[in-house]
Amino acid sequence: MNNQNKNQQEEELSLKLFIVLTRALESIKRRVEEDIKCLGLNPTEFAVLELIYNKGDQPIQKIGQKVLIASSSITYVVDKLEKKNLLKRRPCPKDRRITYATITTAGTELMNDVFPKHKSAIQEICAGLENNEKKLMIQQLKKLGYYAQGL
Amino acid sequence: MNNQNKNQQEEELSLKLFIVLTRALESIKRRVEEDIKCLGLNPTEFAVLELIYNKGDQPIQKIGQKVLIASSSITYVVDKLEKKNLLKRRPCPKDRRITYATITTAGTELMNDVFPKHKSAIQEICAGLENNEKKLMIQQLKKLGYYAQGL
DNA sequence: TATAATTATCTCGAATTCGAGATAATGAAG
DNA sequence: CTTCATTATCTCGAATTCGAGATAATTATA
Numbered sequence: 385m386n387n388q389n390k391n392q393q394e395e396e397l398s399l400k401l402f403i404v405l406t407r408a409l410e411s412i413k414r415r416v417e418e419d420i421k422c423l424g425l426n427p428t429e430f431a432v433l434e435l436i437y438n439k440g441d442q443p444i445q446k447i448g449q450k451v452l453i454a455s456s457s458i459t460y461v462v463d464k465l466e467k468k469n470l471l472k473r474r475p476c477p478k479d480r481r482i483t484y485a486t487i488t489t490a491g492t493e494l495m496n497d498v499f500p501k502h503k504s505a506i507q508e509i510c511a512g513l514e515n516n517e518k519k520l521m522i523q524q525l526k527k528l529g530y531y532a533q534g535l
Numbered sequence: 536m537n538n539q540n541k542n543q544q545e546e547e548l549s550l551k552l553f554i555v556l557t558r559a560l561e562s563i564k565r566r567v568e569e570d571i572k573c574l575g576l577n578p579t580e581f582a583v584l585e586l587i588y589n590k591g592d593q594p595i596q597k598i599g600q601k602v603l604i605a606s607s608s609i610t611y612v613v614d615k616l617e618k619k620n621l622l623k624r625r626p627c628p629k630d631r632r633i634t635y636a637t638i639t640t641a642g643t644e645l646m647n648d649v650f651p652k653h654k655s656a657i658q659e660i661c662a663g664l665e666n667n668e669k670k671l672m673i674q675q676l677k678k679l680g681y682y683a684q685g686l
Numbered sequence: 687t688a689t690a691a692t693t694a695t696c697t698c699g700a701a702t703t704c705g706a707g708a709t710a711a712t713g714a715a716g
Numbered sequence: 717c718t719t720c721a722t723t724a725t726c727t728c729g730a731a732t733t734c735g736a737g738a739t740a741a742t743t744a745t746a
Contacts, residue, residue: 398661511549
């Protein structure tokens with residue numbers, strides 16, 4: 385096989401990887417979404433609430449960094465969660481530019497009930513692989529992701 | 536280690552897999568999007584055009600199945616590509632419910648120019664892994680994805 | 687101190703996607 | 717042939733996300 389053909393095959397392989405990656409995550413996401421939907425939350429709202437539940441109060445700006453959405457979107461999501469009484473805004477006394485998002489009692493109670501179930505749902509959704517296969521995939525995905533990120 | 540702790544660890548592993556998978560694909564998608572943006576196309580438009588370019592004319596309904604978007608979204612995307620003169624609608628003579636999306640000369644010329652570059656861009660983006668690592672990951676992702684899909 | 691640059695949040699309009707339902711054509715069953 | 721179910725496309729309104737830019741507070745610099 386000459387170099388050109390070899391290169392073409394490699395390109396096909398990468399393209400296939402990209403497609404399979406996209407499809408696999410789509411399937412998983414769909415299941416996770418189903419798991420969350422009954423709470424009246426979408427994945428973004430859940431992610432924000434989970435962040436505050438697990439990591440404590442967060443400046444609104446930090447939320448966007450960790451959940452990877454734009455600042456204008458964060459405002460929107462926090463608004464929604466605030467309307468649902470699951471979190472509230474609390475101004476920072478030391479820096480008046482900053483607003484913290486703080487989980488409410490209702491939010492904590494909801495997550496106490498729901499988060500364990502959520503984890504076990506993801507466990508079931510990902511049961512197509514053995515534990516050691518998952519560990520390897522995590523490692524490889526990190527390699528792949530960090531490389532792409534660093535470009 | 537007792538059974539409960541073991542189970543907790545497994546759940547953490549699945550959760551981590553889900554997060555790493557999401558992040559890796561985000562990084563890759565961002566790069567791919569950059570590659571396409573200069574054409575004035577978003578990823579969905581590109582996917583639809585690519586489908587018709589590589590697989591020939593498609594009933595509009597089939598496009599939605601393959602690119603995984605809702606029928607109402609397909610109408611919107613095809614409208615946009617038609618306005619850009621990259622494809623056009625052609626009624627099916629045998630079944631008057633069906634409309635084919637057909638690539639135009641301009642669309643073909645664009646893809647002739649761009650598609651090879653696109654593949655090589657993805658090759659570069661995915662260069663964090665060796666070929667045999669990619670092959671393994673494809674295989675494992677399929678296992679994971681099919682399982683989740685079948686739930 | 688005054689000025690400039692940076693940071694955090696928000697507003698607004700646009701783009702994209704979806705779901706529900708409308709319309710029209712086809713196929714199946716009696 | 718009529719009626720009913722199915723299929724393909726489209727319309728419409730709502731939800732979500734983004735980017736550009738506004739506002740206000742803070743920090744750095746001359």
